[in-house]
Amino acid sequence: MQRPDTNSPAPSCRVSAASGALLATLSGPWLITSPAPAPDASPAALLRALEATPRPARLAFESSGVTGWDSSLLSALRAVLAKAAATGVQADLSGLPEGVAALLDLAAKVPERKGAARHSVSEPFLERVGGLALSVRDGFEGLTEFLGDVTLACLNLARGRAVFQRSELLSLIKQSGLDALPIVSLISLLVGLILAFVGAIQLRQFGAQIYVSTIVGIAMVRVMGAIMTGIIMAGRTGAAFAAELGTMQVNEEIDALRTFGFSPTEFLVLPRMLALVLMMPLLCVYADLMGVLGGFIVGVVMLDINPMQYLTTTWQSVPLVNFWIGLTHSTVFGVLIALAGCYRGMRCGRSALAVGQATTSAVVTSIMSIIIATAVLTVLCEILGF
Incomplete structure (x- = not known):
């Protein structure tokens, strides 16, 4: 497992609003080895902006300042796009780095097959007992x-x-x-x-x-x-x-x-x-x-x-x-x-x-x-x- 390089600059995601639209300005190296972005310049800030009232109508990206990227950028953007779809905000991916938009579009077109991933979810005891009873009934x-x-x-x-x-x-x-x-x-x-x-x-x-x-x-x-x-x-x-x-x-x-x-x-x-x-x-x-x-x-x-x-x-x-x-x-x-x-x-x-x-x-x-x-x-x- 690679450790973050504390000497490298941190990535940044600055959010600005204009005319009912959100502009997410990405900069820095979005790499697994990069340190975590600041709280006010992280994808979490963009997620909060998508939930704000009134809801923005459009989300755009500006990435000319991105010096490098890997799967960490894709993971952050997938969470943002999922939130945008849930809140009804239209996302424009044309401003993302070359190749990122294509990978995100491919990931969205090929849904995860049911049962292919393992999920560790903490469920209440009674809910687990009820689920077990239902599974026994279905099995019978x-x-x-x-x-x-x-x-x-x-x-x-x-x-x-x-x-x-x-x-x-x-x-x-x-x-x-x-x-x-x-x-x-x-x-x-x-x-x-x-x-x-x-x-x-x-x-x-x-x-x-x-x-x-x-x-x-x-x-x-x-x-x-x-x-x-x-x-x-x-x-x-x-x-x-x-x-x-x-x-x-x-x-x-x-x-x-x-x-x-x-x-x-x-x-x-x-x-x-x-x-x-x-x-x-x-x-x-x-x-x-x-x-x-x-x-x-x-x-x-x-x-x-x-x-x-x-x-x-x-x-x-x-x-x-x-x-x-x-x-x-x-x-x-x-x-x-x-x-x-x-x-x-x-x-x-x-x-x-x-x-x-x-x-x-x-x-x-x-x-x-x-x-x-x-x-x-x-x-x-x-x-x-x-």
């Missing part, structure tokens, strides 16, 4: 509308009337499935290793190392494989869905689809949800195998368990019902991740900042949904006796 209405559109799209799919690109569905299946195998492999293998290490520390005290296979097998197959896969896909695929749809919203591609008579929910959301719902159970099974492999490595290498004994114990100690519970978890997680990512993307604002916020919200919403769904499914399994 938007979510209800989105779920309704998704339901109609699924019904059209069941009747064979859904309109979307089959080639895009295949590409999304590859993106959600095959491309995710490396990270799923690594994380699931490490989770199996960790579970086996933690179990081995306790079981070795009782000479029951063989039950490490039981701990790893049940934990991975029943819930951990599905949860870890869901979290990975939330941060990888769910965020990608939100970013893709958010960028399309910024570029007005979704509006173009509506203009051509296509349903954005069918054309964009439905194939993404189908791809993730189809791939999540397969990835969950793969994660279960990698987790069991991680436990196998610890059991054979660290605990000196016979490989066939380890595999046999795993097969005998993991009931098949745990496998189906894990697949149920993964399918539910796939639906939730796809809905969260697509919902945040479809409801994204029209700026780069909004795309980042939508991506972050998609990941947070997906992970929260996974945790809540896990708790609900665990309670249901307990009630049903599984």
